[in-house]
Amino acid sequence: MPDLDPADMRLLRALERDARLSFASLGEAAGMSKTPTWKRVQAMEKAGVIAGYRAVIDAAGIGLSTSAFVHVSIAFDRHEAFEQAVQDEPAVLACHATVGDFDYLLQVVTAGVPELDDLLRNRLRRLPGVHRFTTTLAMRDVKPRAYLTDAAG
Known part of the structure; x- marks a missing residue:
């Protein structure tokens, strides 16, 4: 650095x-x-300190009003396959490898609850190695974005 x-x-x-x-x-x-x-x-x-530039898009402004967080447990030998597959899922905004009760934390966004249900039942559960997952629905954004430069001091 x-x-x-x-x-x-x-x-x-x-x-x-x-x-x-x-x-x-x-x-x-x-x-x-x-x-x-x-x-x-x-x-x-x-x-590489500046990794790129982008516009900040309002999710609801483009019809994506439902946000959720999904904790995912993966079969021990499937982490690499899961990580590769999750890259191709457009509804997954972020995927973090974690330590604790679950292996990954996903931030997902969909148009509504029926679309979230479809994402969970028909797409995420079929990703390689998914053993189980728990979903938390976000009710509203309290602090949707922060600045890294503020956190750096």
């Missing part, structure tokens, strides 16, 4: 909040001129 100085963190903080800032505006937010800003951003992209 590269050593990030306070100026790098200011750039990251500004980019994380609005990745569409021009280099001039970004530099202004970080207290530097356009060219050094561009060079630092390029260096952080090359180092």
Whole structure:
């Protein structure tokens, strides 16, 4: 991991909040001129600190109003196959390997409860090695997103 100085963190903080800032505006937010800003951003992209850029889409705005978390237990010898298969399931927004009572925690999103039922019964349970799963339906988002730069201090 590269050593990030306070100026790098200011750039990251500004980019994380609005990745569409021009280099001039970004530099202004970080207290530097356009060219050094561009060079630092390029260096952080090359180092993998900046992994990409994307738009933040409102799920309900595109018809995805049901969010759930699924704890999944996998057969001991099927982890690799499960991890490969879960990559191809578009309703799975995130998959985390965990330690504890379950092997994975999935964040899923669907248009509604009937679609969630279909996802669970007809797709997720058929993924390689799935032994059992438990689903928790999210009622509402209290803190749907946070900034990594805030957590980094």
